[in-house]
Amino acid sequence: MSIPDYKIDEVREATDVVDLISGYVTLKKKGQNFFGLCPFHTEKTPSFSVNPDKQIFHCFGCSAGGNVFTFLMRSEGISFPESIKFLAQRAGIQIEYDKKDEVRSQENEALYYVNEFAAKFFQESLQSKKGEHALKYLKERGLSSENIRVFGLGYAPPGWQSLITQAKNTSNDLELLHRAGLTLKKEEGGYYDRFRDRIIFPILNLSGRAVAFGGRKLSEKDDSPKYINSPGTSVYEKGKMLYGLFQNRDEIRKQKKSVFVEGYMDLLSLVANDIKNVVASLGTSLTEEQSRLILRYSKHAVLIYDSDAAGVAATLRGSDILLETGLDAFIVSLPKGDDPDSYVLENGTEALLKKIENAENFFDYKIQRSLEKPPENRREEVHSILESIARIKDAIQRSLIITKVSEQLNVSEKALWSDLAPILQQKQKGERRQSEIAKRLNDLGKTRKSGRGEKAVADLVRIMLHDWDLAEYIFASLDLAEVREVDLFPIVNYLKNQHKGGGRFSEKELNQQFNDVELTAFIVQVFNEDWQGLNLKRWATDCISVIHKEKIQKQIEGIREEIRLAQDSGQPVNDLLNQCMDLEAQKKTVIAEV
Ligand SMILES: [Zn+2]
Structure with missing residues (x-):
């Protein structure tokens, strides 16, 4: 790292976590903390919190957490040095940049x-x-x-x-x-x-x-x-950005409403006519990432796409994605042959604003379309409405819409529910499978990277952070060299030094000490865990024995490898076999020793 520590401190001091995150998430104060919708996972009720006192953020839903730097690293996908530069620029602090950076x-x-x-x-x-x-x-x-x-x-x-x-x-x-x-x-x-x-x-x-x-x-x-x-590059991923969001996000937040159009000129034409809470999805299909992005600023989205067949298809698809991400979708239908640009040009700002104001709820829009069809062709339309309803996560809202559809299309509620059931089931199965796959992949990733030893080290850190008095006991039986390879080693090492110096650690300092996304998330997470009534010392003993056992196991594996090599080259293996047996015996007594 080429940026001096005092500069990093200066940048940190000049940045307020609430102020920074407010640029990304609409935050509401509740007690000492601020809450908002998590930018790192899809949710409908805020579980993302920001603590100005500790200068950290934490999500109770997905366990994301960290400090101002790691927030930026995650949300902008940038490196630590980039995040310093970004915040330095924001605070007007000069930084000399070393070209040898990553x-x-x-x-x-x-x-x-x-x-x-x-x-x-x-x-x-x-x-x-x-x-x-x-x-x-x-x-x-x-x-x-x-x-x-x-x-x-x-x-x-x-x-x-x-x-x-x-x-x-x-x-x-x-x-x-x-x-x-x-x-x-x-x-x-x-x-x-x-x-x-x-x-x-x-x-x-x-x-x-x-x-x-x-x-x-x-x-x-x-x-x-x-x-x-432009094609996609490492700084531009298509489908993950919204045109105009940088310029218009404050207006969207202020009006609690976003307006989606398809193209550049649609957006600019609306802006020129003083309608400034607009973004363009660029390309006909709205993506889930774009939908999640806009949810940071407002829950209410209005779609104004072209009135041609492609525009209508994009409206239907886009609204489904908005619903699934937890937004409320509203539709403005323009007269045949119009796009937002031409409409505002011919009819003026007031007319379009009125249309936005009176935008149809997505389901009313779908019901209306269905009513335009002769009754014998309605089955397909009703099925499509049910598929959209299945995307709503809120059960009460779902039920209200079923009632409405039943009344307006003159179909019995019972029939609607019985048709909805298999769709919901199918969907839930799919979602469950997806989350199972995600979990499995996650677990696999964890075990591939580390054995049980890694988990034991993590638990020891947890234990010390909750009960610093146990640090004495833990460091007395833990050889730092044994855990040098684990991801959390920087934290273990930091704690060891604090312990050696006879000092304590401060939570605030620890939160700002590291600039690795995983490490900071881990720390914030630990401080939010509650283990009233757990026997921490007993737990620490278990962890230490796991680590010792793993160390012995590694030695055994090494000797087994030597035995194989010796056998291949016809060398005697008795000594090695004895060593191996000694180690096996040692492994069994580990618990008794600790
Ligand atoms: Zn989250």
């Missing part, structure tokens, strides 16, 4: 850098002579200079080498430009610009950094697709 972080940094360079080039081109027609187009669509600035809109000049030439002139790495998806490879070697004569929409991550671009063609003579996008 490769991935360096690659991501490089990608951010080259995307930033490209964004700037596109923005300048939009304001230059070359970009006149592009700027004119945007202004005609009602976008103000302020809108253009906030969304960083730009223009990619025509020709095959505009961005590349600029990159060469400013000594940017062409290979890097390519890795960022900004250029394509020529068959005969070399590169050419991916975006040519197009309006450019930078896609920003939640830290406001450009990670990808979308481009809309300007000339009707151009027979390439209307929109093209």
Whole structure:
């Protein structure tokens, strides 16, 4: 690590955990803590807590936990040095960055850098002579200079080498430009610009950094697709981001409502008309990740997709995903042939706001569609409604909707329930199987990485954190060299040093001591466990014997290997056999010794 400790401390001091996490999760104060919906798992009632006193977060649902740095590492998928840089920048603290840092972080940094360079080039081109027609187009669509600035809109000049030439002139790495998806490879070697004569929409991550671009063609003579996008890179995963979320998230939180549209221009057109709680899903199908992302800001989502068949299909699919993630889905249906952009252009802001205000509950929308069909064709529609109902997790809500469907479609509630039962069963079976698989994989991962010894070390740490008086006993019988390999070794080592110095540990200090996602989550978790009435000393004894046994077992395995080798080469093995038997005997007496 090349960033000095005092700098890290300075950054930590300058950052408040509630303030930081509020940018990601809507938090409500309850007693000493703040609560919100966990960003790391899907849930409907808040079990994610933030403690300003200890400067930590903890989820009672999925056991995520840690400090400001590990929160960022998890939610932004960045490394520890990146998280320091991020928070330093946020707090206005200067940090000298050592180029020898880990490769991935360096690659991501490089990608951010080259995307930033490209964004700037596109923005300048939009304001230059070359970009006149592009700027004119945007202004005609009602976008103000302020809108253009906030969304960083730009223009990619025509020709095959505009961005590349600029990159060469400013000594940017062409290979890097390519890795960022900004250029394509020529068959005969070399590169050419991916975006040519197009309006450019930078896609920003939640830290406001450009990670990808979308481009809309300007000339009707151009027979390439209307929109093209950057490919996925290590800083841009498709389907995991929402266009406009960085700029509009405060508005979404404030209005407690998000509006989903399909494309860049739909979003910008709404923003230009002062409707600012909008995001675009980019691509017709809304993903579960996007749905979970928006749930951090509000539970109420309104979908306004195109009125064509593809738009309707996307609405139905998207709403199902929203329901499943725990959001309330509402639909705005536009007149035939309209999209949000054209509608607001023709009818004005007030008309669209009214439509958003009166958006139909997803189930009303589905019932309505079904009523439009002749009664003999309704079976299929009813089945589709039941499939959506099965996605609702709340039983009361489910029952209310069944009643409504029954009344409006004139089908008996009993018939609906009996048709719903097999769908629910199927679904639950699927979910159970999925969670079983996830659990199994998780367990396998754990056992592969470590034997029982690892678990025993974890338990010893737990015990010491709960009853520091037992540290004396534990360290007297535990050889640190024996546990050097386990993941929790840094914590064991820290505690050992505290113990050696005759000191105690402070919970607050321990929470800030480590910057590994797993370690901090472990610590926060332990402090939230309650073992009233457990015999901790007895438990510690068991753990120590497990560790000793495992050590002996390893020695036995080593000797067995030697025996095999000796036998293969015709050497005597008696001594080795004796050693092996001694160890077996020793293993049996371990418990008595401790
Ligand atoms: Zn959680």
